[in-house]
Amino acid sequence: MLTEEQVLNALKSVQEPHLGKSLVELNAIKELKIKNNMVSLKLAISQPGTAEQMQLQQEIVTAVKNAGAESVGLRFEKMSDEEVAKYGGQAQEEGASLLKRQDKTNFIAVTSGKGGVGKSTVSVNLATSLARLGKKVGIIDADIYGFSVPDMMGIEERPKVVGQKIYPVTRFDVQVISMGFFVEDNSPIIWRGPMLGKMLNNFFNEVEWDDLDYLILDLPPGTGDVALDIHSMLPTSKEIIVTTPHATAAFVAARAGAMAIKTDHEILGVVENMSYFESKVTGEKEYVFGKGGGEKLAEELKTEVIAQIPLGQPEIDEENFAPSIYDTNHPIGEIYMDMAAKVVEKTK
Numbered sequence: 512m513l514t515e516e517q518v519l520n521a522l523k524s525v526q527e528p529h530l531g532k533s534l535v536e537l538n539a540i541k542e543l544k545i546k547n548n549m550v551s552l553k554l555a556i557s558q559p560g561t562a563e564q565m566q567l568q569q570e571i572v573t574a575v576k577n578a579g580a581e582s583v584g585l586r587f588e589k590m591s592d593e594e595v596a597k598y599g600g601q602a603q604e605e606g607a608s609l610l611k612r613q614d615k616t617n618f619i620a621v622t623s624g625k626g627g628v629g630k631s632t633v634s635v636n637l638a639t640s641l642a643r644l645g646k647k648v649g650i651i652d653a654d655i656y657g658f659s660v661p662d663m664m665g666i667e668e669r670p671k672v673v674g675q676k677i678y679p680v681t682r683f684d685v686q687v688i689s690m691g692f693f694v695e696d697n698s699p700i701i702w703r704g705p706m707l708g709k710m711l712n713n714f715f716n717e718v719e720w721d722d723l724d725y726l727i728l729d730l731p732p733g734t735g736d737v738a739l740d741i742h743s744m745l746p747t748s749k750e751i752i753v754t755t756p757h758a759t760a761a762f763v764a765a766r767a768g769a770m771a772i773k774t775d776h777e778i779l780g781v782v783e784n785m786s787y788f789e790s791k792v793t794g795e796k797e798y799v800f801g802k803g804g805g806e807k808l809a810e811e812l813k814t815e816v817i818a819q820i821p822l823g824q825p826e827i828d829e830e831n832f833a834p835s836i837y838d839t840n841h842p843i844g845e846i847y848m849d850m851a852a853k854v855v856e857k858t859k
């Protein structure tokens with residue numbers, strides 16, 4: 512069994528990037544929990560949200576894993592100015608980077624255990640509905656293995672690039688950035704882990720986001736590298752988990768949820784998609800994919816079901832073509848508006 516002492520020992524060799532002293536020497540470890548060899552750490556550093564933090568994260572994870580940890584969850588906070596001054600550094604000026612605006616922007620990661628359950632559909636409709644409620648909203652299509660947000664929202668243009676800066680495309684008052692904007696002809700991309708994290712980091716730092724109340728992250732399904740990257744890059748991000756009502760789907764989704772719990776991320780709720788089919792004629796509900804998966808998952812993750820979305824398709828609007836966006840007067844559009852209102856309530 513891994514002990515606190517072993518973890519601290521391992522961290523003696525890791526230096527705070529801006530102060531040039533070890534994390535232990537700086538008293539930077541504010542919280543250390545170990546459960547079944549899974550380590551969770553809270554650290555105070557002088558300049559959170561910089562590229563150096565990414566480097567530091569990797570060093571910490573490597574060191575603690577080498578000491579015997581199975582997984583390492585990290586949270587960062589800003590060291591007090593007094594401490595920074597004491598250790599010989601200078602407090603950093605507030606910059607424009609999104610990662611430094613975590614107090615102003617609510618980051619909401621939309622995840623699922625497996626593909627095809629409607630995670631992207633939920634993400635784009637949540638984003639659009641929040642914008643319809645008057646919120647300033649952005650969305651990052653981080654589902655690098657299957658980016659679909661531009662198509663779903665009917666976006667044909669590409670972001671403007673001026674020098675080093677990328678300007679998101681705005682559609683339905685939502686600022687949109689997708690991996691799909693940066694690959695030619697839908698060609699399949701094979702991403703290596705570090706490249707992926709780097710790309711995401713660019714999305715946070717090099718995209719000129721306008722003010723944002725909400726940034727929705729459409730993550731790849733599962734509990735892989737990207738989910739982990741997001742968890743450590745955005746300590747304040749909250750999570751919505753999408754599942755279908757099928758028991759197996761809910762079981763797989765529970766794993767994605769377990770990751771959020773392990774890394775201390777708040778789960779805003781479960782969305783059960785494809786919950787039922789409602790007959791337009793009789794109004795009768797048919798539970799095509801089973802029943803109760805969302806409820807069961809919510810119970811397991813100690814959260815609630817914030818929406819049950821039936822099977823259905825948006826009306827096609829030739830003028831304003833967006834194949835996956837529901838209108839506010841569509842019954843499913845109304846469900847999404849209710850869900851967005853719940854999200855606003857929960858993130859107040």
Ligand SMILES: Nc1ncnc2c1ncn2[C@@H]1O[C@H](COP(=O)(O)OP(=O)(O)OP(=O)(O)O)[C@@H](O)[C@H]1O
Pocket residue numbers: 623625626627628629630631632633654657658659731732784785820821822823824835
């Ligand atoms: N409630 C629904 N009723 C009918 N079709 C739906 C519903 N939700 C999603 N779909 C359809 O199911 C397919 C998969 O949805 P979507 O791409 O949103 O899933 P995903 O979980 O993001 O998948 P992936 O991880 O593969 O990107 C799409 O064709 C979408 O239009």
